[in-house]
Amino acid sequence: MTIPLDVHSSVLTTDEFFRRLTELNPKRKYAAMYNSVVKGFVTDPALMLVPIDDHLVHRGDGVFEAVRLAPKGFFLMKEHLARLARSAELIGLKLPHTIEEIFEISLKLQKIAGLSSAMLRIFIGRGPGDFSPSPYSTLGSQIYIAIMEFKPLAAEKFIEGVSLMFSTVPVKPGLFAQVKSCNYLPNVLTKKESLDRGYDFAVNLTEQGFVAEGPTENILVLTAAGDLVAPKFDYTLRGTTLVRTLDLAKDLLNKTGSIGGVAVHSIGSADLSRDDLLQASELMMVGTTLEVLPVTRVESKKIGDGKGGPVARALRAELLKDLGV
Ligand SMILES: Cc1ncc(COP(=O)(O)O)c(C=O)c1O
Structure with missing residues (x-):
């Protein structure tokens, strides 16, 4: 990040906070994100944030999937979503949306992003809580889905x-x-x-x-x-x-x-x-x-x-x- 550390700087305004985040953005090329906390889609990477008190952040309490979008559509989507549901079940994590809704959201993200070759990254966190390890102290599980261009490995x-x-x-x-x-x-x-x-x-x-x-x-x-x-x-x-x-x-x-x-x-x-x-x-x-x-x-x-x-x-x-x- 290009902004020098200034411990004397005053508390940032919301505008300054986003101005600084935007400065970081050339390196953060993410096309779109869905966030169930706000129940909406965003395309500005500065808005692609997860609450610090989601137990996903401070305890790793969550599950995820990475799905490839290829010309024929999301590859092995059914299998990825089945594994997501199974992972959640194994750790007693309630899905915040049904599998069908997660698929719908993913299709909408694809449309918003306008990409035909991409990676879809789905995260389900235990949700914003109290920084404890207890999975019972959160507001409920949340889903964050981001889509970004697929970067293939070098052909050689x-x-x-x-x-x-x-x-x-x-x-x-x-x-x-x-x-x-x-x-x-x-x-x-x-x-x-x-x-x-x-x-x-x-x-x-x-x-x-x-x-x-x-x-x-x-x-x-x-x-x-x-x-x-x-x-x-x-x-x-x-x-x-x-x-x-x-x-x-x-x-x-x-x-x-x-x-x-x-x-x-x-x-x-x-x-x-x-x-x-x-x-x-x-x-x-x-x-x-x-x-x-x-x-x-x-x-x-x-x-x-x-x-x-x-x-x-x-x-x-x-x-x-x-x-x-
Ligand atoms: C630990 C581990 N093993 C294997 C795989 C390969 O799984 P997939 O083919 O579904 O990507 C992954 C995928 O990220 C993984 O995290």
């Missing part, structure tokens, strides 16, 4: 692939891995660890040493034996993209007998070890913003021939057809 990442390391941050236990809650500190620390060590991605390991997931993405492995395997959803988030990719993989295998020319033996989920990853034929990170992204190095070990492999290519191509891009 899908050819060259990305690097991956094993994180030292412990995996989230049981329920916490299955709820897409706004309490993502372990995920943030995992991401920080990978960036600090110069890797693109990191995956956590369970106490038993099984591979779990990345901070905001699932992993998919073509093992040395030719099986396409994802870690179990017992200790990972049930990724909408991964579930769809596995279905597309099964269809492709049934129809053509191979995936990208590779005779894959089976498709499913299982416990995977570090060695399974290190010896894999192909590795992929899978998620809403990444699609199917090949991993070509794990720690110091090259995977395959060091370039994205045919299975990752074929699965991404199927997913892109689905997305309509």
Whole structure:
């Protein structure tokens, strides 16, 4: 922010407050937001605010979803909204709107934003309360939905692939891995660890040493034996993209007998070890913003021939057809 700190400045007027916020705006390119506190839509990023006493802010007490808008519409919207409802149910959080209303609001946001390629970010907080951890002391849950342009990954990442390391941050236990809650500190620390060590991605390991997931993405492995395997959803988030990719993989295998020319033996989920990853034929990170992204190095070990492999290519191509891009 360009405004210098001035501890002697007087209490800001509302106008000055928004003038200063507007100064920050060139970096905050968000197209539109819905806020149930005011029951309305805004397009000025200066107005895209969440009350500081919403327990979402000070306790991470809330759930969220990130949905991709592609030419054919919101991708896997039904699945995202079902997971949102499930996450809320698991933490006893009442939805402030029905799933149908959330869909309606999202369509209206899309119209207001005028975007055809975007990310929709939905947050449900426990609501403005009393700064305590008690979920019973708020005015009621609230929803905040923002829409912004989608920024795709550089095309060469899908050819060259990305690097991956094993994180030292412990995996989230049981329920916490299955709820897409706004309490993502372990995920943030995992991401920080990978960036600090110069890797693109990191995956956590369970106490038993099984591979779990990345901070905001699932992993998919073509093992040395030719099986396409994802870690179990017992200790990972049930990724909408991964579930769809596995279905597309099964269809492709049934129809053509191979995936990208590779005779894959089976498709499913299982416990995977570090060695399974290190010896894999192909590795992929899978998620809403990444699609199917090949991993070509794990720690110091090259995977395959060091370039994205045919299975990752074929699965991404199927997913892109689905997305309509
Ligand atoms: C922890 C975690 N795992 C996996 C995923 C991938 O899920 P999806 O494919 O639904 O984006 C996400 C999504 O943000 C996530 O937060």
